[in-house]
Amino acid sequence: MQDFLPVLRLLCGLLGIFSATLCVPLATSILGKEQLWADYALPMLIGMFAGALGFYRLRHCRQELQPRHGIMLVTSVWFLLPAFAAIPIWLISHQINAPIGIAPAYFEAVSGLSTSGATVLTSLDTLPLSLNMWRTFMQWQGGMGILILAVAVLPMLGVGGSQVFKSEVAGPIKDTKLTPRITQTAKGLWSVYLGLSILCFLAYWVAGMPAVDALMHMFTTVSLGGLSSYDSSFGHFDSALLETISTLIMLIASCNFALYFVAMRKRSLRGFWREAEVRATIGTLVIGGLIISLFLWWKNIYALPEALRYGMFNTISLATTTGYATADYMHWPIFAPMLMLLLSSVASSAGSTGGGIKMIRALILLQQAKRELIRLVHPRVMNPVRMNGDMVDNKVIFSILAFILFYTCSIIVLSMLLIMTGIEPVTAFSAILASINCAGIGLADVGPSGNYSFMTDFQLSICSFAMLLGRLEILSVMVLLLPSFWRR
Amino acid sequence: MQDFLPVLRLLCGLLGIFSATLCVPLATSILGKEQLWADYALPMLIGMFAGALGFYRLRHCRQELQPRHGIMLVTSVWFLLPAFAAIPIWLISHQINAPIGIAPAYFEAVSGLSTSGATVLTSLDTLPLSLNMWRTFMQWQGGMGILILAVAVLPMLGVGGSQVFKSEVAGPIKDTKLTPRITQTAKGLWSVYLGLSILCFLAYWVAGMPAVDALMHMFTTVSLGGLSSYDSSFGHFDSALLETISTLIMLIASCNFALYFVAMRKRSLRGFWREAEVRATIGTLVIGGLIISLFLWWKNIYALPEALRYGMFNTISLATTTGYATADYMHWPIFAPMLMLLLSSVASSAGSTGGGIKMIRALILLQQAKRELIRLVHPRVMNPVRMNGDMVDNKVIFSILAFILFYTCSIIVLSMLLIMTGIEPVTAFSAILASINCAGIGLADVGPSGNYSFMTDFQLSICSFAMLLGRLEILSVMVLLLPSFWRR
Ligand SMILES: [K+]
C-alpha cells in the first residue's frame, strides 16, 4: 500500500480545498440567521485542517504517478468526497427534526456532486435555505469537477500525463492540445463554465426569478444537475419564459465545453457547428422533444401549444440528464417518459457535464455497426470508421465497445439487485438507468413526483454506486476488481 | 431482381418439400376421423405442386450463388415458409368456431418453426389432435431446420460454400470440417437429432406418458420448442419423473450437436467435456437452477424438495429457451422469473436448437471485456482472446460485438414499439426478450399462465418479427436494409 501514499497525499489536498467551499452554505446560514452555522463551520474547519495536515505530512511522497495511480485517485476522490459532503446534510437533518441515516445522507451528497439530482429529502420548500444552497452548490462544484478534475486539477497537483485523462473520458474525447499545457486547458474550460453560469443567472433573474432562486437554479442548470429547492421542481415557477431560457441553457451545456473555448479563441462558431457530435446532440434533443410533443398531442394529453411547452422542456431536461420537471409525466402514456429516459443514455456530448454513454460513442458505434453489416456482404471491403474526417483506430473502437458492454451489464446486474430486494421492475430499472446516466429522475416510484426516500439503506447504496459508476465512466471502477491492478 | 431468380428456385424447392410434411397432421386427422383432412390435404397438394412447378420452370437459373444470395435465401425461407404453415392453422380455426386472423395464424406458425413456443391459441386441451400434432411437429421440423438448413439443405440443393454458413451462425460456431463434405456434416447432425428424439420418446413413454403425448412432447423437447398440447403445459403430467427426464433431455439438447457427432465418431465423450462452451452452458443452467431453487426456499415459497423440483425444471426450461412450465411462476417474487428469462439470453450453445446470444459469444465477450480492463492499466500488454486454446481473431470479436449491439438495440426498439401501442413495460420487454431468444414465455401477461392472444395484429407482427430476427441471428436480416446489399 506504500505505493499509494502519493495518491493519499493528493486526496488530502483535495479534501482541504473542498472543505473550504462549505463557506458558501455557512455564509448563507449566517446571513439568514438560521442558527445552523456550526453544522457547516465544524466540518469545514476539521476538513481543512485534516486535509492540510495530511498534505503536509505526506510531502515526501511525490514520485511520478503511473496510470493506475491516476485511476486510484479519481475513483477515491469521487467515492470519498461525497462522504465528507454528506456530514452537514446528516447533521442538519437531525437539527430540523427530519433525521436521515448515513446511507441516505451519502446518497444525497453523491447525487449532488455527480450532478445526478436524485433526492431522499422531502418537503424541499421548507428546508433551511443554507441546506438547499449546499445541495445545489454541490452540483455546480460537481460540474466543475467533471469538467476539470481529470483534465486540470490533477496535473496542477503534480499528477502528470494524459493517461489520467482516460479515467474521466475513457472514450473518445478529442485530445486536442488546446493550449500547450493542460492546466491552461482547464482554465479555459472553467472560464466557459463561469461565463455560462453568469449568463444563466442573469437570464433567470431578469426573466423574473428571485435572485436566490436564480442562483440556486443556475447552479443546477449549467451543471445539468437538476436539483431544485422546490418539491414541484422547475414547475414551481410556472413560466414559459423561464422554461425557454432553461431549455436553451441546457442545450448549450450539453455540448463539449472545449469546443466553446476553441470557438471563443477563434471568435467563430463555424468549426463548432461542423462537429458531428454537436449536430447529433442538438439534433437528437430537439427532434426527441418534438416527437414527444407530437405524441402527447396525438394522444390528446395536451393541445398543441401545451404539448410543445411541456414536451420540449421535460424531454430536453431528462434527455440532457438534467432532470427538472414541469409536469408529472408518469400521467402521460408510459411510452413518453420511457423514451425520454432512454434518450438520456446518449443525448449529451463528451466534455459536457451530462452523463450516459455520450453522443460521440454512439456515433462511432453506429458506424462500426454499419461496417460489420457491409463486411457480411463484401468481406474484402476496407471501410474505416471516421469521426469528423479522421480515422478512428480499432483500439478506440474496442475500448468504446467495452464501455458499452460494461454499461449494459452494470444496468442489468444493478437493476436485478434492486428487484431482488423487492422493488418492482419498472422502478428498479429506471432508478438504475437514471442513476448511471446521472439523470436523477426515473419512472414510477422514482418518477418526477416521487423521490428515493422509500428506499432502504442497501437500495440507496446500490443507487449511489450506480451514480459514481456512471460518473467515473464505469471502466475506471471496474479496473479496481482486477488482481493485476494491485500488483506493483 | 433477375439476380435473385436462383434464390427463388431454391425457395420453390423447399416449399415443395415442406408442403409434403403436412402428411403428418393429415394422417393424424384421418386416423382420428376428425373430418379436417381437407384442411391439410389442400394446402399440401397446392404447395407441392406450386413448389415443383417453380423449381422446374426456373431450372435454368442455377448460376453460382454469392454470399448475399445465401442470406437472401435463408431470410426468405424463414419469413415465407411460416406463411404457408399458417394456412392449415387458419383454416382449422374457422372450422372449430374459434376463428383467428391472418396475423395470429402467421404468429403461431413462426412460433412453431422458430421453436419459440409462444401461442395465440386458447383451450389447447380441446383442440383437434391433428392441429396440436402440426404445432408440435412444426417445432421438431424447425429444430431440424435450425441445425440443418444453413449447413446441409442448401448445399444439397446446389448452394455452395460456407459463406451461407454465416447466415445461421453469424458468430463463432466452429467451422470444423467434420467430414469432407458439408452434406455429410448435415447428415451427422441429423442422425444425432434423430437419435436423441427416439431416446426422448421412449423415455417419456416408458415413464408413463401416453404415446401420442410422448410423441408431441418429444417434438418440442429435443427442439427446445416448448409448445404443449395442454394449457397447463408440462405441469399437466404432474410427474417428478417426467420432469427429470425432460430436464436431462433439455440439458443434452442445449449443447452443440456437432460435438455429439464428433464424440460418436470417436466413441469418447472426453473431448466433449473439455469444450469451454459445454462446461459453461451446463454449468450456467445447473447453477442457475440451484440459485432459483434456493431463492424460492429462502423466500418460503416452497419447502426445499419442492423448491428444487419446481426451481430446477422451470429455470432450465426457460433458460434453455424451451419454455415449458410446471408452475405459474408469476406468483414467485418477480426476481426469479426475471433472472430465468435473462438466463435464456446466454444459456444455450451455438449448434444447438436454442436461441439467444449463445454461450460461446458470451464467453468470448467476457474475455474481451477483461482484456480491455487490463489494457487500461498495462497499455502495452498483448493479451489475445482464446477459446479452447485457439486465438480468436479480432475480426471475429468485432463480429460478435456487432451481434450484441444489434441484439440489444433490437430489444430496445421492438419493446418500445410494443409500449407505444399500449402494452405495459414488463409485458412488452419480456415478450420481446422471449421472442428474440425463441423462448416463448415471458412475464406478466405473457407469463406461464398467459398467452399472446390479447395482442393486436400489429403487436403480434412485431413479436413474429422478433422471433425471426432472433432465429436468423439478427445480422442476416439487418443486412437487407443496406442499399449496397441490393446493388449487383
Ligand atoms: K441530473
Ligand SMILES: [K+]
Ligand atoms: K422455445
